[in-house]
Each structure stands twice: as C-alpha cells, then as structure tokens.
Amino acid sequence: MKNKSFFTKSFYIFYVTFILLIVGAFYIFRTFDNTSSDIEKLTLQSNIVYISNIANNIAALINKKTDMQLMNTLQKSKALRESLQENLELFRTKRYRYIYVVQKIPRTEDFRFLLDGAKKEKSEFLEIFQPLNLQKWLGVYKTKEPCYFRHNDIKNLWLTYLQPIVQHNQVVAIIAIDFSLHEYNYMHHELSELSSSVKVFMSLLLFIFILVLILAFIDKKRVYLLQKQAKEIQHFNTTLQNKIDEEVEKNREKDKKILEQSRLAQMGEMLGMIAHQWRQPINAISATSITINMQAQMDILDAKSAISLAEKIEELTQHLSKTIDDFRDFFKPTKEQQNITYADLLASTLDIVGVSIQNKNITITTDIKSDVVFHTYVNELKQVLLNLIKNAEDVLEEKKITNAFIKIEAIENRLIVRDNGGGIPEDIIEKVFDPYFSTKTLNGTGLGLYMSKTIIENHCNGTLSVTNDADGAVFCIVLPQT
Amino acid sequence: MKLLFVLLIFFISVHADVYTQKLYETILGSIFKERPIPIFVSGEAKATLEKSTLFYIVKNCQESSVAVVGDDFTPKQECKNIPIFATTHRSYMRIEDAFGAFYWRKGRPQIYFRKRGLKMFHLNLPLDLQRFIDEK
The missing domain is CATH 3.30.565.10 (Histidine kinase-like ATPase, C-terminal domain)
Structure with missing residues (x-):
C-alpha cells in the first residue's frame, strides 16, 4: 500500500513536470514565432521607410527643378533631363536596381518613360512602357498615395516602390524604384529554418510525451491487472480450504455410497453362499424327516430310532446355525x-x-x-x-x-x-x-x-x-x- | 551565402531565358501556323530562338515566314515582303513596317503590335494578344 501511494505520487509529479515542460516549450515557440514575425515586419518596414525617404527626396528634387511643370520642362530641356537622370543614377546601387520616372499615357493603360536612372540600356525619353501589376500603378494615380508590391513571379526577389509626383494637386508621374529583397529574404530564410527546427523539436517533444503517456497507461493497466489477479488469488486462497472441505465431504459421501453398494453386493454373495452351505444339511434334515415319516407309517419307528433320528436333525440344525454365525462374523466389520x-x-x-x-x-x-x-x-x-x-x-x-x-x-x-x-x-x-x-x-x-x-x-x-x-x-x- | 545568391541569380537568368523562349513561341506560334516556322533571325535573340523546336532558322530572309530582328538589322529589298518582328524598342521604332515587338524593359516583358503591320501582311492575332495592339 505504501509502495502504491509512492508510485502514484511520483507518477503525478512526473506528469505535472512534463506538462509544464510542454506548456513552457509551446510558450517559447509561440514567443519565438511572434518575435520572428515582428523582426521580419520591422525589417521590411524599415526598408520601406528608407526607400520612401529616397523617393520623397527625388520627388522634391524633380518638383524643384521643374518648377512644378514637369512635362513641359522636360520636353523643352534635354540638359535638365540628363541632369536629373544623373541624380537618379546616384541613388542606384546593387540593392536599388532600377530607379525611373514614368507617366501614364492618357486614355490608354500604357506608360512612358520620362527619366531613367539606369547606366546601361537606358530607356528613351517618352519610350512606351507596359508595367506588370498594372492596377497598382493605376491605383497610385487614383489615390495619390505611394504603394509597394512584390514580384511573385521572380521568387519574391524584388519589390517595387511607387511614389507619385504631385503637381498642382494632380499626379503627373510616378517614381518607380525596384529594390532587392535579398537581405530580407536571407533573414526570412534563416528565421524560417530556425522556426522549422523549433517545430521539429516541439513535434518530437510532443511525440515523446504521447509515447510516455501511452507507456504509462499500459503500465498502469498492467499494474491494475496484477492487482486484480492478486486479489483474485487472495480470494481463491481464502475459499480454497472451503472448496477442499466440500470436495473431501463429497468424496466421503461417494465412498459411503460405494461401500453401501459393495455391502449389498456382498450380502447377495453371502446369501448365495449360505444357500449353498445349507443345501446339503437341509436335504439331510428332509431325508431324516422322510425316514421318520416312513418308519412311522410302516409302524417300525421305535424309540431308539426316533431318538437317533432326532439327534441327527438337531445336529444338522446346529450345523445350520453355526454356518449363519460363521457368515455373520465373517462379514461383520471389525472395529x-x-x-x-x-x-x-x-x-x-x-x-x-x-x-x-x-x-x-x-x-x-x-x-x-x-x-x-x-x-x-x-x-x-x-x-x-x-x-x-x-x-x-x-x-x-x-x-x-x-x-x-x-x-x-x-x-x-x-x-x-x-x-x-x-x-x-x-x-x-x-x-x-x-x-x-x-x-x-x-x-x-x-x-x-x-x-x-x-x-x-x-x-x-x-x-x-x-x-x-x-x-x-x-x-x-x-x-x-x- | 554569397554562393547561394550567385546560384540563385544563375537559376533565374536561365529560367528567364527559358521564359523568353516560351514567350517567343507563344507569340509567333499563335500568329504563324506552319510547323516548324522558318525564321530569319538577327541580333541577340538568335541564341534563344535556336534552342526552340518550334522554329527553323534560315540564313536568307526570303526563305523565312518571319524575320525576328534586333538593332543590327538593316531593312533590305529582299526582305520587303517578309513580316518583321522586332526584339528591341529601338528597332521597333526604326522599322516602321515591323508588325510587332517583344523585349524586356526594367525586368518586365514588353509586347507590342502595330495595326498597320498586321494589316499589311494579313496577320491575325489571337484574342489574348489583341490587348497589346498599338493603336497608333
């Protein structure tokens, strides 16, 4: 009983510890997941803020240089175009691959280049341009607000930031900046790997917990069965003596019955043997009686003969009596x-x-x-x-x-x-x-x-x-x- | 990590080349019905198009169904009756009879068709390409 209570106590301590461990691990994982998501968001946000600042500066520069008359000024002054393009080139790095200014062609869904910050394959002034994600570009014209989006078709490697150039309360052009998400992707990849490792670890922990739970359940069941069997054995032991007594009593009854049957059989045999033993003396008595009768009828029975024949009959009856005694003594059980x-x-x-x-x-x-x-x-x-x-x-x-x-x-x-x-x-x-x-x-x-x-x-x-x-x-x- | 990045760029460039080839096949394959299509190629597009099984590159302009040309192409008399498809913005602007163009600009595919050129050579565009027709 003492062992049983000790087992139960340690059993529950183990379970509570394990559950706390699991809960703790899940809490850590959840915190890690949230933190990792926050880091990603913040990194992207800081990039966007940085790009937004660049785009704002470019917009301010263009507005200043064109005196709020973008299209006219650029059309008239090739030198200004080249000067602004040189300025755009200054912002271009490996990270900010394309910086260019486009304008929507009225009544079409196409755009045309106004300025291009590229060194090689520079687009021509007013060259037609079909952007991807057209709705985003049109949305900037509509909302006059900047926006950004990723290029899903090239593995999220690039992000495009669109900054409207507003003059006289109208969007006259869009500054487009394509920048690399390589560092962000690298961080995202590393965090994802870490997250996967934590997930694997958590799954393993959960699996071990379930396994331990199953084993403990099996063990508990085994212990329960053992206890049940022990109780049954104990019960059986207590009733065994009663069963033995019952069986012994049954055996005695059986033996008694058999003994009675045996005695009846012996009695039958005894009667047979008595009959056999008596046959000859009875015949002799019968013959003597006939002799007495015949001698009496023939009137030749004298006293001497009568006495002799009577003694013979008596002798024979004594023999019969002795036979009975012998048989009775023989079959009487000796105590x-x-x-x-x-x-x-x-x-x-x-x-x-x-x-x-x-x-x-x-x-x-x-x-x-x-x-x-x-x-x-x-x-x-x-x-x-x-x-x-x-x-x-x-x-x-x-x-x-x-x-x-x-x-x-x-x-x-x-x-x-x-x-x-x-x-x-x-x-x-x-x-x-x-x-x-x-x-x-x-x-x-x-x-x-x-x-x-x-x-x-x-x-x-x-x-x-x-x-x-x-x-x-x-x-x-x-x-x-x- | 740098190596990984280089490999990724390589993968994308190879992938982009295949993407370019598929676009050529889609555009020209839907306009010209012969198989394979005999084409005359000049300029950088040759490297991409010779990998395709849809096209058969011929040396003379007259033997082709379409001439796919770049900046280096100079219109010749013998190519006058051959539809021309430009592979750069400059060549598309320069060759006024070119019925269309396909090239990349700022990492984006640019596809254009001229109504005049299409009419001149009796070329029909499938519905999904008609949105690229330049109305001018």
Whole structure:
C-alpha cells in the first residue's frame, strides 16, 4: 500500500513536470514565432521607410527643378533631363536596381518613360512602357498615395516602390524604384529554418510525451491487472480450504455410497453362499424327516430310532446355525485390529468358499511359507481375500477353463493369489482398481477390486497390485509387519 | 551565402531565358501556323530562338515566314515582303513596317503590335494578344 501511494505520487509529479515542460516549450515557440514575425515586419518596414525617404527626396528634387511643370520642362530641356537622370543614377546601387520616372499615357493603360536612372540600356525619353501589376500603378494615380508590391513571379526577389509626383494637386508621374529583397529574404530564410527546427523539436517533444503517456497507461493497466489477479488469488486462497472441505465431504459421501453398494453386493454373495452351505444339511434334515415319516407309517419307528433320528436333525440344525454365525462374523466389520497369520486367514476364508469352488471343478492349492503375525483388521482382510478368490472363480467359470486352478501362496508378508484364467488384457490392467470398472459380463458391480484396494491401502496400510503371468492374473497383497 | 545568391541569380537568368523562349513561341506560334516556322533571325535573340523546336532558322530572309530582328538589322529589298518582328524598342521604332515587338524593359516583358503591320501582311492575332495592339 505504501509502495502504491509512492508510485502514484511520483507518477503525478512526473506528469505535472512534463506538462509544464510542454506548456513552457509551446510558450517559447509561440514567443519565438511572434518575435520572428515582428523582426521580419520591422525589417521590411524599415526598408520601406528608407526607400520612401529616397523617393520623397527625388520627388522634391524633380518638383524643384521643374518648377512644378514637369512635362513641359522636360520636353523643352534635354540638359535638365540628363541632369536629373544623373541624380537618379546616384541613388542606384546593387540593392536599388532600377530607379525611373514614368507617366501614364492618357486614355490608354500604357506608360512612358520620362527619366531613367539606369547606366546601361537606358530607356528613351517618352519610350512606351507596359508595367506588370498594372492596377497598382493605376491605383497610385487614383489615390495619390505611394504603394509597394512584390514580384511573385521572380521568387519574391524584388519589390517595387511607387511614389507619385504631385503637381498642382494632380499626379503627373510616378517614381518607380525596384529594390532587392535579398537581405530580407536571407533573414526570412534563416528565421524560417530556425522556426522549422523549433517545430521539429516541439513535434518530437510532443511525440515523446504521447509515447510516455501511452507507456504509462499500459503500465498502469498492467499494474491494475496484477492487482486484480492478486486479489483474485487472495480470494481463491481464502475459499480454497472451503472448496477442499466440500470436495473431501463429497468424496466421503461417494465412498459411503460405494461401500453401501459393495455391502449389498456382498450380502447377495453371502446369501448365495449360505444357500449353498445349507443345501446339503437341509436335504439331510428332509431325508431324516422322510425316514421318520416312513418308519412311522410302516409302524417300525421305535424309540431308539426316533431318538437317533432326532439327534441327527438337531445336529444338522446346529450345523445350520453355526454356518449363519460363521457368515455373520465373517462379514461383520471389525472395529479393532487383531493379530492373524496368513495361514489362519486362508483357513477361515476357505472354510466359507472352499467347498463351493471345489464343486465347480476348480482346484484350490495353498502354499504357506509365512508365519508372520499381522496386527490388522481381520474381517476386512478376509473380505479382500474372499473377493480375490471369487473373482478368480468367476473368470475360470466364465471362460470354462479346463484344469482350472487357483493357487494361493504366502511368502513372508506377501500373499499371492494366482489363477489360470488367461490374465487381464494389458490395455485395461491399469483400470481394474477404478470404481465401477468391471470385465464381467454378468453381475459385475465394478466395486470389488476398488473396495479391496481401499481396504488394503487405506485401512491396513499395505499394497494391492496385479500383474499377469504365463497362466493368468496374479494379485499380490503386501502387509506391513508389526 | 554569397554562393547561394550567385546560384540563385544563375537559376533565374536561365529560367528567364527559358521564359523568353516560351514567350517567343507563344507569340509567333499563335500568329504563324506552319510547323516548324522558318525564321530569319538577327541580333541577340538568335541564341534563344535556336534552342526552340518550334522554329527553323534560315540564313536568307526570303526563305523565312518571319524575320525576328534586333538593332543590327538593316531593312533590305529582299526582305520587303517578309513580316518583321522586332526584339528591341529601338528597332521597333526604326522599322516602321515591323508588325510587332517583344523585349524586356526594367525586368518586365514588353509586347507590342502595330495595326498597320498586321494589316499589311494579313496577320491575325489571337484574342489574348489583341490587348497589346498599338493603336497608333
């Protein structure tokens, strides 16, 4: 915040300074332009005043010499003409190139020479003359006032000054002086060049100012965006924890849902297994009951036989009850960790599922090379093993494999379940632990392996992996040793 | 700076020469319809006119359509039937049969035509040149 205010302060100081500089530069330029224009005007004016004085003197001289009778006197006296022309020649310099006196020919727009101050190519007395800018010349006759004008057709090099000679309140002739504007033009040229340089400098200054303005604007925008992004990040950080909590809660809900689905699936399997386990004792109870009935009808049921048959029925019902208890214990989640070896785990699992598998002509072999005692959630671990065995059974049954086998090995802390079902295709082997992923064509929920991995890795702190060997799939459980 | 001024004067003098040539072309080109116009030239105008493609300079006055003459020209018998155009005020005044003149005076072009000369040689002036006719 401190940096921001410092930046703003320096930023505005810079701008104010720059604007003052620009305004100052413009003021200097304006002053220079006005001064330069004044110098030009004054120079021209001083030239005009000087020329005007010369012309006035010439006019006064002519009036004096001709005794206010210009035309008559000059016509009569060639000597006077020559004398006046010599006087005109005296004023002629490089700067005042032509000095001559002309008179308008009545009823025409032409003039005629009366006096000529030129040394060479002197005009003759009364020689006809067609001036340029005729209206200016005629204007002098009309207004009786002197005037001057530039010759635009020869690059403004010359200026003509016209002074009327007034006698008896009438313009009787015009003194024309053509003088060079070379020095004036030189000064004008130099001032113009200086003015152009100042203009270029001003343009450059203005360009730099605009450039700086644009860059500053871009920078300001960038800073604004950065601040906006920083605010967004800050806001995001504050809401991130909430989002994480929300997502975790969603995940928990999802896991809970999956667990419920998994339990329902397991329940279905359990019912199937109970039904299978109960089939034989129920048949036996039924057969015993039929025997009792038949012996009673044939009147050969004695007390001894009845007691024996009743005991058999009782024994069978006890077996049914025990089966129920076994299954209930098996699927009941354990709240506390217990000690178990792979041998015990395998024995209790095969008690439940072994007969069912063997009835399907699948050979189960075990190879126990481990006496490691694990401190873990026993029932969950049994469920995982049961799930792996049942998966192998389903594959072998589905593919109708001859000489089907399931081999379970326990080596140190590893428990390996392998079968000869042909294995899992390599393109899907990475996905078999994903939820709702199943290769079974019938009754596959896609939750068994996902739940197994979750139990082993999240609850039991072990690992569950799968590979293929020459015969089929190989699932490996690795548990941490206590 | 002096050099610049000299160069400027040179430029203007060259430019003025071209300007003079253009004026000759405009004046004589609008009066005489042949192309190129055979002209007899005497005096300083020769240098200017020989650069023009509109004119063809002939040595004898009789072969020309117009004689453009300066102060050095003396009217001859063989040129009597040729229209004469003066290039100085003096020659224009001296040769009374000259139908016109063009020369510079005080840096200004001077163009004049004589009614008598134009009539004598049946020459017609375009409208924009008629204002230069000397009524005398």
